[in-house]
Amino acid sequence: MKRFAVAAFVVVAGLFASSLHAQNTEVRFTVPFNFIVSGKTLPAGTYRIYAHPDSVLIIENVNRPVGALSYISFEGAPSTPQEALVFHKCGDLYFLHEIDSSTTIVNGELPTSKAEKQAGRMVASAAPQNVTIALKK
Structure with missing residues (x-):
């Protein structure tokens, strides 16, 4: 009986630690326009992002079965003074370009996709503009 209690404690502690870890790796945000991640167009809406230790970002719409995967190069400190997404x-x-979050491990730049490079060439008259959206807390 004592072994069962110890085993149950270890399982519960592991689940608690996993949920704490998940909270530190998730970012939620609402985007009022369609946007592109890794060549995939995602509709306007509310999303959550999870970071995987292998530099993989998982982006999921919270209301629809829509999402995308991307690599991310993790950075130390955010480049903007606020918790934000940079497009x-x-x-x-x-094009989702950067995630600046000092409260989670989801912080870094996404690689420039072929679609973004092509769009940049088509709009050669001006450099891409940065659009920043504050993250939900």
């Missing part, structure tokens, strides 16, 4: 805007297209 590159090329013409009418928005």
